[in-house]
Amino acid sequence: MTYESSVMAVKMFEFSSKEELFSFNANIDCPYCTKPVTASQHHLSTHHLRCAIHYSENGIGKFSIPCFCPEERRGKRSHWHCTKCTKIIQRSSDFRLHLSNHGMVMTDKPQDGEETSMDNTYVSDTPEERPPCQKCDSLFATPPNFRQQSKQQNGKHEQPMLCVDAKNGIYVTPKDSEGTSILIHICKSLVAQSFLCELDSCREFMSMAAQSGNPGKECFHLERTKNARCYSPPPPLCNASLEEMAEKGILSKSRKDECMALVSRAFMEEVDCVFPVFWEENGPERFVYFSVFADQNEVWCTFGRTCVTLDTKFGKWHCQCPDANNAQYSCIHQHLCMWWVFQERPCWRQSATVNRMVEMEEIPAKIMKTDDIL
Incomplete structure (x- = not known):
């Protein structure tokens, strides 16, 4: 099979386990690289899996891998294909934000020996045997998914949100979930019925959700207001x-x-x-x-x-x-x-x-x- 034909025939960017990644791309040239190279486990692990972005969708652990395919070449930089839409994202931080806007929950890379998928995990049919979340009463089939939910509910990965204008419902929060906490403003006012984020990408996401019949969908910045700090006036300027x-x-x-x-x-x-x-x-x-x-x-x-x-x-x-x-x-x-x-x-x-x-x-x-x- 030639490189061009393998690229056209095989193109999958989201996986539930590394075994799925290895088996799906076995015995072909790597469809994610610009040059013909065998998609061996070593190549996939060192060039793609090592930089994968992990997340949870409906309680199921998944990951997406970076791609170097000719569809979007920017020098030697990799890019990301969103499996939820047709967009190609250039930077990993922007891709995390993009996935969050699709409702994905960002997770840490699983430790060695920890299963990313539930495919090989026994799932009990008895709800009582599944560990429940103490805050939202959700039931989880596997301990890893339960631990991730617990971390999120306990606020260990929750970015801060602070009300700076109680009258108009203006809040500040970090733009990204990682790195330097660059400040952005959002507006969430029940009185004025205003629910807006200053980022164009978030506005586009909420507009797309409204057109799809989900007008109440919020970007993850607006969702943070549920854990916002109450307004407390700063010292006045003298x-x-x-x-x-x-x-x-x-x-x-x-x-x-x-x-x-x-x-x-x-x-x-x-x-x-x-x-x-x-x-x-x-x-x-x-x-x-x-x-x-x-x-x-x-x-x-x-x-x-x-x-x-x-x-x-x-x-x-x-x-x-x-x-x-x-x-x-x-x-x-x-x-x-x-x-x-x-x-x-x-x-x-x-x-x-x-x-x-x-x-x-x-x-x-x-x-x-x-x-x-x-």
Whole structure:
């Protein structure tokens, strides 16, 4: 069988066990690679299974493997074929998000000897013999699936969700389930009947679900609100702190007036102008995030708020607004957060040093030195 014919004849990307992967591709050229190579167990294990993404669908453990086939070549980079739709995803983090939007539950890679599938596992016909979840009363046929459910229900893999605007139902949560906790805003307001996520991929997923007859389907960011922290107002910004910053020459009089005006508008809207967000209990405390009132509704501030990030290790400031890209001055949102730091965390501005740029994925960044506020 030639390479081209094997690719056309055999193309499967989702498996329930490694044995299924090995048997399905036995005695053929690897359909997932660009060059003809025998799909041996060693090749499949080292080039595909090693990088597989594991997840659970309806309580059944499954995994998808990366592909290098000619259908979507990007240099030497691999890609992922979604078996739930026809999309081809380039990055593993985006593929995890895509699978989550399809309702899959991301799981850890099984340990050696732990069966990924239920195919070879005895399933009792007696419900009482199946371990029940203590929180949702679901019954699970195998201990691995029960352990995964327990971890999820106990919040060990649950990303944090924090309410920053109780009036309008605005929350903040990490964009991804892994890696740096880049902040995004979502809106879930029962009063206004607004259930929105700022990510285009999530909006597309919910729109597709509504067209398919499931208008109540939410992306996994919105689903996190069931475990959200209750709203607790942050310390208010004091004018005396801003006056002291102006006296020290940290900001101009015109920028001081702009900051005070935006704080006043936030007060009139009955929302917090600057809301600090700390994820240190869920990861490293290097990055501190601020949800900042923008009084606009643009792409960079979908729900009238934008995100400002402080890298406490290198003293770098990042903001999503277009003004943050101006090399001549810092945006008003960064100055508002500096106001909060100057007032509430003077140790940060005293100890921060700046010696190089730190890139943050997918955040348009204007770098501002924290020692400028000393």
